[in-house]
Amino acid sequence: MTEAVSPPPPGPLPQGEGELAFAPRSAVTAIAATRVSKSFGGVRALRDASFAAAAGEVHALVGENGAGKSTLIKLLGGRLPPDSGTIQCDGRAIRLTGPAEAVAHGIGTVFQELTLLPWMTVAENLLIGREPRAFGFIRRAELAPAADAMLADLGIHHIDPRALAADISLAERQIIEIVRVIVRRPRVLLLDEPTSSLVEREVAWLFARIRELSAAGTAVVFTSHRWKEITSIADRITIFRNGAEVGTFTGIDESEAITLMTGQQVEALYPPCPALPADARPALALADATVNGSGGLGFSLAAGEILGVGGLAGQGHRELFLGLFGAPPLRHGSIRIDGRAARIASPADAIHARLGLALVPEDRKTEGLLLPLPVRDNLTLPILSRLSRLGVIRGGAEQRLSREMIRRLGIRTPSMAQPVGALSGGNQQKVLVGRWLLADSRILLLYDVTRGVDIATKHEIYELMTRLAGEGKAILFYSSDTEELAHLCHRVLVLRYGRIAAELAPPALTAEAIVAAAIHDMAGSDSGDGLAVTAGDGHAE
Amino acid sequence: MGWLSLPATAMPSDVAIRPQAVHRRPRAAHALGQNAGLILAALILALCIVGFAAMFWVQQQRLPGNFEITSTVNNTMPLALAAIGQCIVVLTRGIDLSVGGVVDLSNALAAIWLTGGVLHMIGVSVLIVLIGAVAGLVNGLLVGLGRLQPIVVTLATLSIFQGVAIRVLPQPGGAVPSGYTDVLVNPDQPWALVFLAVAIVGWMGLRRSRLGVGIFAIGNDESSAVALGVNAIRTKVIAYMIGGALYALAGLFLAANATAGDATTGDGYTLTSIVAVVLGGVNLFGGRGSAVGAICGAFITTMIVNILFFSRINPLYQSFYEGLFLVIAVVFGALIGRLVRGTR
Numbered sequence: 001m002t003e004a005v006s007p008p009p010p011g012p013l014p015q016g017e018g019e020l021a022f023a024p025r026s027a028v029t030a031i032a033a034t035r036v037s038k039s040f041g042g043v044r045a046l047r048d049a050s051f052a053a054a055a056g057e058v059h060a061l062v063g064e065n066g067a068g069k070s071t072l073i074k075l076l077g078g079r080l081p082p083d084s085g086t087i088q089c090d091g092r093a094i095r096l097t098g099p100a101e102a103v104a105h106g107i108g109t110v111f112q113e114l115t116l117l118p119w120m121t122v123a124e125n126l127l128i129g130r131e132p133r134a135f136g137f138i139r140r141a142e143l144a145p146a147a148d149a150m151l152a153d154l155g156i157h158h159i160d161p162r163a164l165a166a167d168i169s170l171a172e173r174q175i176i177e178i179v180r181v182i183v184r185r186p187r188v189l190l191l192d193e194p195t196s197s198l199v200e201r202e203v204a205w206l207f208a209r210i211r212e213l214s215a216a217g218t219a220v221v222f223t224s225h226r227w228k229e230i231t232s233i234a235d236r237i238t239i240f241r242n243g244a245e246v247g248t249f250t251g252i253d254e255s256e257a258i259t260l261m262t263g264q265q266v267e268a269l270y271p272p273c274p275a276l277p278a279d280a281r282p283a284l285a286l287a288d289a290t291v292n293g294s295g296g297l298g299f300s301l302a303a304g305e306i307l308g309v310g311g312l313a314g315q316g317h318r319e320l321f322l323g324l325f326g327a328p329p330l331r332h333g334s335i336r337i338d339g340r341a342a343r344i345a346s347p348a349d350a351i352h353a354r355l356g357l358a359l360v361p362e363d364r365k366t367e368g369l370l371l372p373l374p375v376r377d378n379l380t381l382p383i384l385s386r387l388s389r390l391g392v393i394r395g396g397a398e399q400r401l402s403r404e405m406i407r408r409l410g411i412r413t414p415s416m417a418q419p420v421g422a423l424s425g426g427n428q429q430k431v432l433v434g435r436w437l438l439a440d441s442r443i444l445l446l447y448d449v450t451r452g453v454d455i456a457t458k459h460e461i462y463e464l465m466t467r468l469a470g471e472g473k474a475i476l477f478y479s480s481d482t483e484e485l486a487h488l489c490h491r492v493l494v495l496r497y498g499r500i501a502a503e504l505a506p507p508a509l510t511a512e513a514i515v516a517a518a519i520h521d522m523a524g525s526d527s528g529d530g531l532a533v534t535a536g537d538g539h540a541e
Numbered sequence: 542m543g544w545l546s547l548p549a550t551a552m553p554s555d556v557a558i559r560p561q562a563v564h565r566r567p568r569a570a571h572a573l574g575q576n577a578g579l580i581l582a583a584l585i586l587a588l589c590i591v592g593f594a595a596m597f598w599v600q601q602q603r604l605p606g607n608f609e610i611t612s613t614v615n616n617t618m619p620l621a622l623a624a625i626g627q628c629i630v631v632l633t634r635g636i637d638l639s640v641g642g643v644v645d646l647s648n649a650l651a652a653i654w655l656t657g658g659v660l661h662m663i664g665v666s667v668l669i670v671l672i673g674a675v676a677g678l679v680n681g682l683l684v685g686l687g688r689l690q691p692i693v694v695t696l697a698t699l700s701i702f703q704g705v706a707i708r709v710l711p712q713p714g715g716a717v718p719s720g721y722t723d724v725l726v727n728p729d730q731p732w733a734l735v736f737l738a739v740a741i742v743g744w745m746g747l748r749r750s751r752l753g754v755g756i757f758a759i760g761n762d763e764s765s766a767v768a769l770g771v772n773a774i775r776t777k778v779i780a781y782m783i784g785g786a787l788y789a790l791a792g793l794f795l796a797a798n799a800t801a802g803d804a805t806t807g808d809g810y811t812l813t814s815i816v817a818v819v820l821g822g823v824n825l826f827g828g829r830g831s832a833v834g835a836i837c838g839a840f841i842t843t844m845i846v847n848i849l850f851f852s853r854i855n856p857l858y859q860s861f862y863e864g865l866f867l868v869i870a871v872v873f874g875a876l877i878g879r880l881v882r883g884t885r
Contacts, residue, residue: 079768098767098768099767099768099769099770100767100768100769100770103770111768115762115764115765115768115769116765117757117758117761117762117765117766117828118761118762118828119757119761119824119828119829120757120758120761120828121571121575124754128754128758128769129751129754129769129770131754136750137746137749137750138748138749138750138754139749140748140749160565160566160571162565162566162568162571163566163571164574164575
C-alpha cells in the first residue's frame, strides 16, 4: 500500500515500452487508506478497509449502497475523520481535520451531496475563496466574466454564471460542482457518483476531463452504479462489500462483479413482466393536458399495467407526474379515474381513497420522507386518521401494519424505530412505496425511482413493481434509464416537447427505439452525436 | 495551496457539452430578480415618502422642508444602525434579540459617562462601541462555539444586558453635552446622512471581503460553507460582534437625540430592528439580503409613523395601524417577489 514515498513527477508519467502507461503495482501511490474503520451510531460503515490509488490512474470504486464507498470517499476527502486506521497521501500519513485541509494536500472531492450555495450565483460558487481582487476587495463585476472564461475553457457554454445556483438544473449544478474541483487540477480527484444526474453527452464531457487529468498524473477515484461507464473509463476496479474491500481488479466482467458485490448470483436483472389481461379496465385516463407549453397530451393506463414514460430530460415528464399528483395541478386537461372524472387540485385530493394516486419521486429527501422520523411513522403517516381512535393512535395496529409492510417489501432496517434517514437510498424508496400500499393506493406514479440505487436493490424494486402490477395496481413509470423502460414496461410513451412522440410496445419496444424516438428531430438541430443536453432538465422546483 | 502546479494552458475543449452558447437571460433580468427584495424596499420607501409629502401638503399647504427631513433622519438613525447589525446577524441564519439590551446599556453608559472635552467624548464613545462588541462576542461565542440556538441565547442575553443597564442608570437622567448632539444628530441640517453613507460604504466593503462572503455562505448552507473552507465559528462570532457594536452606536445616537439617558428606552429596538430587516427584503432564514435594504426598512418604519401622525389618527390606535401597514407591506412584497422570480 505504501511502497512509494517519492512525490509524483510533474506532468504525464513516462510511457513504458509495450505496456500500460503505468503499471499499477509499481506506480506511485497518490492516495491510500490503510485498515480504516468508521461507525455511525451502532452501524459500522467501514471495517478495516484498505484502498490505494496510483498517480495517473482512473480507479472505480463499486459496491452496493451501504457497502462503504461514500464513507471511504468522505474519509479520503477530509469530510469525516476515521475511527481507526490511517490515510496516506504520497506515501506519508496525513490527518485531515476538514475538507479545506484535504484541498491543501491537493485532494479535490465532489461529494455525493451537492454543496453549492443556493442563493449565490454560479460565478460566486465557482470562485469562492479565489475571487478576483483589487486592494483586498473582491471585484464583483469581474466574477461573472472570470467564471464564464473558466467554464468556456472546459467546454461549457450553456450555463449562465450570473444565474443563482438554485435556478439551474440538477445536472448543471452537478457540472458546476465538478468544475469547481477540477479547475484546481488536484493531484487526487475523488468523485462520488458524479454521473447519477448526468445524461450521456455530459458524461462524455466529464470523462474527457477525467482523461486529461489522469494523463497529467492525477489519481482519479470515482464511484458509479452504471457498469458501462465503469468499464469505459476505469483502469482498475476495487469492489467493496459490507464495509471492506473484496479486491482490486482489472478486466472483470459485469456478472462477476455483481457476484462479488452482492455475495450472491443475481440471475436475471429484469423479472418477466406479468401478462396483461385482455379485459383490463382503464384505471387512469388523461386527455388533452398541456405539458411543457404544448397541449393535447393524453393516454390511458390500465389496472395491472406498467406504462413507461421515456424521453430526454426536460420534455415535461416531471410536470406531468407532479401534475397528476396535484403538486401543482396540470394547467389543462381532464383526468378520469376508474372511468369517472376526477378533479385533482392538490396532493390531498390525489391521495384520497376514492382516487388512490401515489407519487414516488426521485428526490426522496425533499419530496416524500421525513428523514429524522422512524420508518414506522413514515409508513403510517397518511393513514393515521384510520389508525386512531378519538384522536389517539392505536400503537398496536400501527406496529403490526408497519412490521407487515417491512417484511412484504423486504425493507432492510434494524428495526421499525430506525430513522428513515439512516437507511440506504433504495430502502428509502421502498418505505415510500410501502406507505402508499398501506394507504391503499391503486395508481402508482414512480418517477425515476431507481436513480442512484445499487443493482441488487434495483432488482428488488423491479420485482416489487412486477408483483404489484400482477396484483392489479396501475403503474406509471418514468425512468432516465432506457434499458429499464424497455425491459419492465408493457408499453412506453416517449415524450418530446411535452407531446407523445412515439408509443412503443413489444416487439418494437427496445432501448434503441426509445432513444431514437426521443432524439428523432432533435438530432439535426444539435451536433447529432448522442443525446443532446437541453438547457433545463426539468429538475428545478 | 499545495496543488500540483502545471502550465496554465487551458484544457482542450474538444468535448463541449453544447457546441455553442445558448440564449441567456439579460444581465439586467438577473440583477432585478436577485435584488428583488432590495428594489421592492426602495419602492415602498419611495411610496411612503410620496404619501407623506401628500399628507403634509394637505395639512400644511407646503412640502416637507429641511426641518422635517432633518428630524426624520435623526429619529431614524438609531433604528437604521440597529437594523444593519440585525441584518448582518440574520444573514448568517441567526437572529439577535439582544438588540434592545445593548441599546439600553449603551444609552445608559452614554448618559453617565459623556461629559466635558472632545477627546474625552471620543474616547467614551469608542469605549461604549467596544462594550457593544463585547456583548456581541458573548452572543457569538454562545451561538458559534456553544452551538446553541441564536433565539434562545440572545433572548437570555437581552435580559442580562437590560439588567446591567438598569444597574448602570437606575433612574432616567444624566445629560449629553449639546456639542455631542450637534455632531451626531445636528438639529439644523440632516448631517447624520453622512454617517449613513459611511455605513453603506462599510457594507459594500464587507460584501467584497472574505468575511462578507463567509457570512453569506454560512447563511446559505453552513456545512457546505465549511467544506469550502469558511471558518463558521469565527464568521458567526464576528457577525454578532459587528451587530453588537452597531447596536451600541444606535444607543449613542439615541442618547444624542434625547440629550439624556434612559435604561429602558432601547427595549423596542429588538422588534423594530427585525421589522426593518423584513421590510428591507432580507431573508429571515439567512443568506439573502442587503444592509441597504435594512436601512430602507428602517426609514419605511419611521415614515409610517409620520404618516399616521399627520393623518390625525387617534394615538391610541397607532400601533394597530402600524401593524396593518406592516402586514400589507410584507404581503405585497411576497407577491411581487413571487412574480419577479416566476411562478415557482
